[in-house]
Amino acid sequence: MSGSRITVVLVLIILAFDVSQAQTERQRLEKEKQEIQDRILETQKILSQTASKKNNSLGRLRALNNQIRSRVSLVNAIKGEVTLLDEEIAEDQSIIDAMENDLNALTDEYGQMIYATQKTSSGFNQLTFLFASGTFNQLFMRMKYMKQYGEARKKQVEQIQIVQQSLNEQIVEIEEQKSSKQSLLNEELSENRKLSNLQSEQRSLVTKLEQQENKIRQDLARQRASEKELSDRIDAIIEAERLAALASAVDMSDINAAFEGEKGRLPWPVDQGFVSSKYGKHRHPTLRTVMLTNKGIDIQTTKNASVKSVFPGKVSAIMSIPGQGNTVLIQHGEYFTAYSKLKAVVVKKGEQVQAQQVLGQVLTDNNDVSEVKFKVFDQKTTVNPETWLERKIN
Incomplete structure (x- = not known):
């Protein structure tokens, strides 16, 4: 050639x-x-x-x-x-x-x-x-x-x-x-x-x-108080659930492993939306000297959006806190997920729910903002929910 x-x-x-x-x-x-x-x-x-x-x-x-x-x-x-x-x-x-x-x-x-x-x-x-x-x-x-x-x-x-x-x-x-x-x-x-x-x-x-700093600070104070009240109630319920499971010697290893196996692949609790406030400490968007601590993530979504369970589990509690709307707490073995700022709830305490089952509708505030707060608890404390949910490209 x-x-x-x-x-x-x-x-x-x-x-x-x-x-x-x-x-x-x-x-x-x-x-x-x-x-x-x-x-x-x-x-x-x-x-x-x-x-x-x-x-x-x-x-x-x-x-x-x-x-x-x-x-x-x-x-x-x-x-x-x-x-x-x-x-x-x-x-x-x-x-x-x-x-x-x-x-x-x-x-x-x-x-x-x-x-x-x-x-x-x-x-x-x-x-x-x-x-x-x-x-x-x-x-x-x-x-x-x-x-x-x-x-x-x-x-x-x-x-x-x-x-x-x-x-x-x-x-x-x-x-x-x-x-x-x-x-x-x-x-x-x-x-x-x-x-x-x-x-x-x-x-x-x-x-x-x-220019609305005083009003924003007052709203933030009320929000922090309601979040602390909700957090304390959730912590108490989770602790009681864990003590009850320990006393009854229930084996949760299978469901724990199943939940852990879905890390990074869990569906979002709403079909549409974005993370408006991330997990952990970060600066307030307008009050530059104020640091916020978020124990979950806030997901801003559309009006009347359905809020869904991300994994099969048992409804451990349903509670209502002024400023936080309704909250549904679901147990997945030794793991828990919490869904707050709901205006309506369609499940009951003790009910077994499936992944993607509707729990209720998102609450829309006076500023027309529809936002759900989502938390994930491991065996010890809250963890970053974004590491558990499937990734979305911004």
Whole structure:
């Protein structure tokens, strides 16, 4: 096989491999982008509900913050696609350059063959060349030579056609890639404008909320008091349940193992929503000197959203605390999950519930914010619920 033909084969192999790799990466980016866009639509729906009565609320600020994070992620995903296309275009251009070089080399080789044939054939025809053989063996060798030379010319033509076709296909592909890149750049520009508008609204809202510091501090004090009351009651119920299980020597190893096996894969307690307040300590969104401690996560969702159990278990308690709405506490062996800020509950104490069974509806406050607080308790204390729930891309 000639050097040109070897190069052509290698180029085609590399091309097929690169296309497969690029398609895999592009599919991953497309999937990620679609998930982000889904989250944006969810948050937009939640954001529109918080605007129906009062614009100046912490719930609206949290929805705006989440929308901005999602928009930033979307812009970054688009940039990733553009970078990938730039790399593909550069790779394809190098392949086109290699193919053009091979095509020129093959054409030159074919031209030299034709020239050599014409030069050899000048002054006599093929029959004269054959019958001029001195021996039968020489005649046989001349016939074999002519056949091989003819086949070589035919293969050279076929090779030129293969390279030319591949080159044309690659040129079409690179033009499509450039068109896709321009579409993505236009999309990125549009998303950047939307992001800029959201950031402007965010700054304006923060300024307005900072002017309501006294009211926010009073609301925060009431919220902390109601959360402590709820937390104390839940702790007491869990402790009583554990003592009862210990006294009865109930084996909970199987259900404990089953619950632990779902870590990172538990369904969310609501179908739509985002984490508006994370687990643990973090700074207040407008009171910069105030630190908040959250023993669960707050999930902002849509009005009248159904709140569901994340795992099979027994309803240990149903309680109502002013400021926290109704709370459902479910036991899963030595683990517990708590669902607070419900306006209505459709299960009863002692009832066995299944995963994704509806427990009640989310409560909507005076600012049109619909938010459920979700907690997970292990054998000792609360743990970060986000590490137990299936991951959502912001």
